[in-house]
Amino acid sequence: MEYNILDSIDLNDKSIYKSFTDRYFSKRYILNVDGIENNDIMLMFHSNRITLLCLAPSHFFFKNPDKYNLNFTIGKVDRLSNLVKGKGKKGGQMLTPKSTICKVEWNDGTSFDIPCGMKGTLIEINENLVNNPEILREQPDSDGFIAIMLSSIANSEATKNELLNHEEYLKRVNCSI
Amino acid sequence: MDQKAIYKFCKSLGCCEACCLRYIGIKHPNAYENSKNYVTKFREENDLEPISTDKNMTIDVSAHTSEKNGASISSNVRNSDEICDKSIDTKESITNKGSTEVDTAVLDSNDSVSPPHKKRKLNVCVSCLGVLQEDNWQECYQMVKEILDKKGYECNTFACALSAPIATLLREKAVTLHLVDEFPQYDAKVLTPLKEAWKWSFGVKLGAYINKILDSGAISPLLITVNIDYVDELQELEILKTVSPQLFAERSKQKRRFVTEFTRRSVEQALELATLWSLSAADALRAPHSRAACVGAACAHAPIFLAGRYIKLSRNLPQSPWILEGRRVLPSSVQEIIFGPLTKCYKFDPEDADRRFKFIAAGREDVDVRCLGDGRPFAIEISDPTRQLTAEEMKEVCEEISNGGEVIVKEMSPISKEDLVQLKKGEETKSKTYEALCIKLSHSKFDEDHNAPIRVTQEDIDRINSYTNTTSKEVKIALQQKTPIRVLHRRPLLTRSRDILELTATLIPEHPQLFALRLRTSAGTYVKEWAHGELGRSAPALAAALRARADLLALDVRAVHLAWPPARRAPPAPRAPPPTTS
Numbered sequence: 001m002e003y004n005i006l007d008s009i010d011l012n013d014k015s016i017y018k019s020f021t022d023r024y025f026s027k028r029y030i031l032n033v034d035g036i037e038n039n040d041i042m043l044m045f046h047s048n049r050i051t052l053l054c055l056a057p058s059h060f061f062f063k064n065p066d067k068y069n070l071n072f073t074i075g076k077v078d079r080l081s082n083l084v085k086g087k088g089k090k091g092g093q094m095l096t097p098k099s100t101i102c103k104v105e106w107n108d109g110t111s112f113d114i115p116c117g118m119k120g121t122l123i124e125i126n127e128n129l130v131n132n133p134e135i136l137r138e139q140p141d142s143d144g145f146i147a148i149m150l151s152s153i154a155n156s157e158a159t160k161n162e163l164l165n166h167e168e169y170l171k172r173v174n175c176s177i
Numbered sequence: 178m179d180q181k182a183i184y185k186f187c188k189s190l191g192c193c194e195a196c197c198l199r200y201i202g203i204k205h206p207n208a209y210e211n212s213k214n215y216v217t218k219f220r221e222e223n224d225l226e227p228i229s230t231d232k233n234m235t236i237d238v239s240a241h242t243s244e245k246n247g248a249s250i251s252s253n254v255r256n257s258d259e260i261c262d263k264s265i266d267t268k269e270s271i272t273n274k275g276s277t278e279v280d281t282a283v284l285d286s287n288d289s290v291s292p293p294h295k296k297r298k299l300n301v302c303v304s305c306l307g308v309l310q311e312d313n314w315q316e317c318y319q320m321v322k323e324i325l326d327k328k329g330y331e332c333n334t335f336a337c338a339l340s341a342p343i344a345t346l347l348r349e350k351a352v353t354l355h356l357v358d359e360f361p362q363y364d365a366k367v368l369t370p371l372k373e374a375w376k377w378s379f380g381v382k383l384g385a386y387i388n389k390i391l392d393s394g395a396i397s398p399l400l401i402t403v404n405i406d407y408v409d410e411l412q413e414l415e416i417l418k419t420v421s422p423q424l425f426a427e428r429s430k431q432k433r434r435f436v437t438e439f440t441r442r443s444v445e446q447a448l449e450l451a452t453l454w455s456l457s458a459a460d461a462l463r464a465p466h467s468r469a470a471c472v473g474a475a476c477a478h479a480p481i482f483l484a485g486r487y488i489k490l491s492r493n494l495p496q497s498p499w500i501l502e503g504r505r506v507l508p509s510s511v512q513e514i515i516f517g518p519l520t521k522c523y524k525f526d527p528e529d530a531d532r533r534f535k536f537i538a539a540g541r542e543d544v545d546v547r548c549l550g551d552g553r554p555f556a557i558e559i560s561d562p563t564r565q566l567t568a569e570e571m572k573e574v575c576e577e578i579s580n581g582g583e584v585i586v587k588e589m590s591p592i593s594k595e596d597l598v599q600l601k602k603g604e605e606t607k608s609k610t611y612e613a614l615c616i617k618l619s620h621s622k623f624d625e626d627h628n629a630p631i632r633v634t635q636e637d638i639d640r641i642n643s644y645t646n647t648t649s650k651e652v653k654i655a656l657q658q659k660t661p662i663r664v665l666h667r668r669p670l671l672t673r674s675r676d677i678l679e680l681t682a683t684l685i686p687e688h689p690q691l692f693a694l695r696l697r698t699s700a701g702t703y704v705k706e707w708a709h710g711e712l713g714r715s716a717p718a719l720a721a722a723l724r725a726r727a728d729l730l731a732l733d734v735r736a737v738h739l740a741w742p743p744a745r746r747a748p749p750a751p752r753a754p755p756p757t758t759s
Contacts, residue, residue, distance in 0.1 A: 003549050005614045005693065006685065008492065009731045016730050017616070020709045024663065048666040052712075086669050123670060124659075128713045135713075143713045150666065 021052075021142055028163035029056050030117045031172060034098075040173075041117050042141065043163065049156040050123070053101060053116055053147045055140050058173045061104060061112070062137065070133045071103040071111075072125060079147075080130070082122050089150055092121035101125070101147050104136075118159045120151030179360075184219035186359055190352055190462060193302035195309035199374050200356060202367030206377035212309075304348050305371055306407050307468030308341055314379055317403055317471040318386040324476045325387055325401075331564035332478060335387070335401050336394035337380045339372045342407035342469045343444050344414060351461040354453035379403075398479035407469040414439045416459040421447035480560045482597065483571070484742035485589040486552035487511055489542065492731070494583055496541040507544070512536040514584045515557070518577035522570055523563065533560050539603045539739055543705070548734040550610075552585070554741035556592065556600055565591060596743045603739035604700065608678060610736040611704050613694040613729050614685075621725035632689040637723055641682040641694075644722035652676040654722070659714040661706050675702040680722075694719075695735070705729055 009016060021027075025044035033039045040056035055061055072079040077093065079101060084092040095101075100113040101122070116122075125147050129136060135144040151159070164172065180201045187197040194212040201219070208215040300310075307313045353365045376391070383401070384391040394400060407413075417439070418425050424447050428435040435443070456462075489496075489511055498513060499506040520530040535558040542548050566574070571589045579585045620627045623636060647655045654677040660670050679697040698704060703715060708729035710718030719727045 003490065003547065003733070005612055005731050005733055006688070006691075008547065008733070009614070011688070011730075017728075020711065020728065046662055048663065050662050050665050052662075084670050087667060089670065123665070126713070143710070145712055148662070148665070 019142065025052065026160065027141075027166050027169075028160055029166075029169040030163060031056070031058070031169075033115050033117065036112075039112070041114065043117055043159070044141075044145070045156065045160050049150065049153055051118065051120065051149045051151065051156065052145045053114070053149060054145045055114065055136065056169070057140065059140075062140075064106065067107045068133065069105045070129055070136070071105055072101075072130075074100045074103070074113075079122065079125050080127075082125060084121070084123055089121055089123055092123055092150070095120050095122055095149060102129075114146060116147065116149060118149065118151060119155055120149040122147060123150050124148040181219045183356065183360065183363070184216065186356065187304075187352065190355060191303035191464065192352065193305060193307075193310050195374055195378060196302050196304040196352075199304075199369040199371070200352060200367075202364075202369060204369055204373075206381075209309075209374045209377035210381050212378065301465040301468040303462050303465065304345065304352050305374075305469075306342055306345055306348070306465055307470075308339070308345065308371060308405055309374055309378060310468070311378075311382075313468055313470070314382065317379070317405075317474065318383055320471055320474045321383060321401055321403065321476065322387055324474055328476055328561075329563050330399055330476070330478055332397070332399040333389050334392040334397040335384070335389045335399040336392055336397040337376055337383065338394065338400060338402045339375050339379075340402060340404045341371055341375070342405060342410050343439055343441055344407050344410045345371055345469075346441070346444050346448060347414060347416065347456075347461055350448045350451055351453075351456045354451070354456060355462075358453050398481075400477050400479070402475045402477075403471060404473040404475075405469045406472040407465075408467050409465070411439065413461075413463075414444065416456070416461055417444060417447040417451075419459055420451045420455045478561050478563065480558050480594070481562050481565055482592045482594060483557045483559070483566075483589045484554070484592040484596065484600075485556075485575070485586050486554050486737075486741060487515065487538075487548065488550070488552040488585040488587075489546075489548040489583070490585065491583040492545045492547060495544045496538060497536065499544070509583070511584050514581055515555075515578055515586065518574040519557070519559075521577075522566060522574055523559070533562075534558070535560070537597065537600060539600050539607070539737060539741070540609075540700070542734050543732075546732045546734060548737075549612075550734070550736045552587075553734065553737050554600055554603060554739050556597055590742050592742055599739070599743060600741065603737075603741070606700055607737065607739040608697050608699055609702075609734060609738065610679075610695065610697045612733045612735050613696070613704065613708060614691060614731040615694055615708060615719065615727055615729050616691050617723065618726040618728055621723065623724065630690070631725075633684055633692045635684065637725070638682045638684055638692065640724060641680065641692075641719075641722045644680075646717060646721075652678060653680050654717065656702065656707060657716055658703050658706055659711075661703055661711060662714070673701065675699050677702065677707070691730070697738075704732060 021044060025046055028043045028045060029040060030043070031038075031040045033041060038058055038060040040058045042054040042056040044052040044054060046052075079093065082093050084090065095116045096119055097115065097117050099116050101116050102114045102125075103111050104114065105111040126143075126145050128143065129146065136146070138144060183201050184197045187200050192200070194216045195209055197216060197219070198208055198212055203209075203215075301307045302310055349368065349371070353368065356363045357365060380391045389399070424443065425438065428438065428443060493507060494509060494511060494514075495507055496511045498510045515536070516530055516534050519534060520527065523530075523533075525533055536555065537558060538553060538555040540553070542553070575586045575589055579587075617631050617633050617637065620631055621637065623640075624631075624634070645653050647653070649655075656675045656677065658673050658675055660668050660673075676699040677696055678699065679695075681695045683693045683695075685691045685693055694708075696704070703711075706715040708719045708727065710716065710720055719729075
């Protein structure tokens with residue numbers, strides 16, 4: 001008996017065409033972080049409490065077409081030297097909502113910080129940003145993610161519930177425009 | 178070595194016949210099966226001990242043959258004991274410690290069969306505490322038989338194991354020291370272990386009672402364990418604190434580490450230092466007040482293993498039950514579908530089945546991945562089974578599994594535990610062939626009209642088919658894959674090197690934006706992550722070969738390249754069941 005792969009799924013079902021991030025993650029938003037207008041970040045929560053840090057589409061970063069560098073050295077801490085060991089991810093840098101993950105340094109000498117927005121452990125910095133910083137601008141909600149974080153189930157759930165979901169975010173952003 | 182002298186000496190200490198044989202160093206199993214007959218050869222020919230006369234032999238025989246007639250046995254045994262005791266009392270200068278005067282009142286409460294006597298002698302061996310003495314065995318037989326009747330094993334052989342009172346170690350040491358003292362050239366190493374002597378005597382007779390053949394534990398899968406306890410054990414072992422005070426002082430300091438004061442190990446350690454003087458001073462060979470009694474028996478059948486391959490036709494079926502926070506996410510699983518008919522076959526209740534069956538597979542596919550072709554190799558471990566399934570039953574089990582329509586198992590066969598190694602090794606070393614249905618998501622720079630609908634071109638296909646990033650002949654694409662995010666919460670973050678060994682893309686004419694891939698990968702390759710690139714965490718991705726963004730819509734395992742089940746060897750010929758006891 002032949003089991004044709006084409007017959008095994010419903011090609012008219014739109015959900016099979018969802019992007020990788022839409023398939024597995026719920027998006028949440030934090031607006032005007034630190035009181036800075038449009039300093040907007042997006043957290044993508046996987047059902048297994050892994051969280052991705054991204055810039056929200058409404059971030060002022062996207063309005064500036066200038067060249068930029070990304071700096072992962074925050075004070076004395078080098079985010080790129082973060083190392084986690086074993087299943088328990090021991091040794092990852094501890095993060096609070098205000099912790100800066102990365103600095104965006106514009107060519108004109110000005111800069112801004114990207115905060116992580118939640119309490120947790122830093123698992124991984126997107127290393128592709130180091131050699132290829134443009135992907136932050138080009139694919140901010142996929143390959144241009146900034147970091148992977150992990151927090152306790154309780155904290156992950158609580159943070160997820162108190163933040164703006166996608167619909168609420170769209171409403172807020174459209175109002176403010 | 179004068180065996181007769183050893184026999185006589187041991188007897189004088191209060192040993193039973195079987196223990197005398199043990200100290201002499203007799204290793205023939207037959208000797209223990211009927212020790213009372215066998216010991217006659219160690220008695221002096223001119224010895225006038227009544228026990229060696231023909232008259233006593235007949236008593237012994239009658240004790241064996243009329244086991245069910247409790248009253249007659251007990252009176253027979255008592256007669257011979259009394260005679261034996263008297264003879265020792267008169268003949269030996271060493272006081273006989275093997276017999277104790279017991280008030281009838283005490284005895285009557287234990288043994289209502291015995292007729293009232295003013296005084297009677299209870300003859301318990303000072304060494305084995307009765308473990309090797311037949312009058313103790315009937316209750317053991319019954320205890321074992323009760324369990325066997327309940328469990329209903331079909332196996333017609335058995336092995337037996339003894340958990341003997343630790344006090345026997347102490348007493349063995351004391352007897353040995355006495356022997357070395359009496360016969361300076363006596364070698365303590367000749368001692369036949371209590372367990373062996375017990376197997377050769379008790380074990381053989383148990384076999385007749387339960388209608389199974391005694392065999393070694395290495396051969397028979399059915400193990401019967403008998404627990405024998407001695408009431409005065411703790412009290413007697415206290416002696417060791419005077420023999421080896423330091424050891425027990427240290428152990429009591431580390432209460433957490435040594436929860437129990439007297440373990441087989443601690444007693445053995447303490448006895449290493451014991452001297453005849455110290456043990457005699459503590460009266461280590463004091464006459465036992467009671468015999469060690471059978472307090473429990475356990476029967477367990479070694480696990481059996483069944484091997485097969487499963488084909489999974491559903492994209493909504495996990496391999497093992499998917500339970501999240503105590504609630505089922507999906508109603509069934511491959512494992513449960515396979516266990517169902519087996520549970521019926523063995524007549525296990527569902528909870529029992531959960532404990533008794535263990536599902537072992539050569540890897541697993543995701544819930545939404547089908548497993549086609551010959552299927553994925555698996556094995557089932559059945560612990561404490563009552564029997565092996567017949568070929569016919571296994572065929573029926575397979576049919577019932579397959580009738581459900583989600584999982585197909587064509588055949589199952591029994592395998593050995595050693596065969597499992599191949600299954601697990603296969604998971605780590607064997608390659609797998611997949612079929613993937615993919616979609617092109619963006620125009621490639623080679624597409625002429627970027628406003629036209631996205632279509633997969635023959636050039637795209639050619640580009641995928643000719644893509645390589647290695648010079649190796651065996652490896653087409655060498656991948657670096659970080660631990661996928663979907664499992665990152667429970668696995669360490671690592672970058673793994675994996676290989677795509679073969680890759681062929683084909684167009685799907687009726688769906689111009691889709692294409693099919695057939696690929697063979699090394700074990701442990703994350704195919705889905707390769708297809709979508711997982712945010713750049715798996716590289717190079719399919720997109721690198723296609724030169725456009727791509728994703729995977731459906732995935733099938735087409736082959737798990739592992740020879741399984743292992744080639745069948747001729748099974749050992751089944752043993753004939755023993756004749757039934759009359």
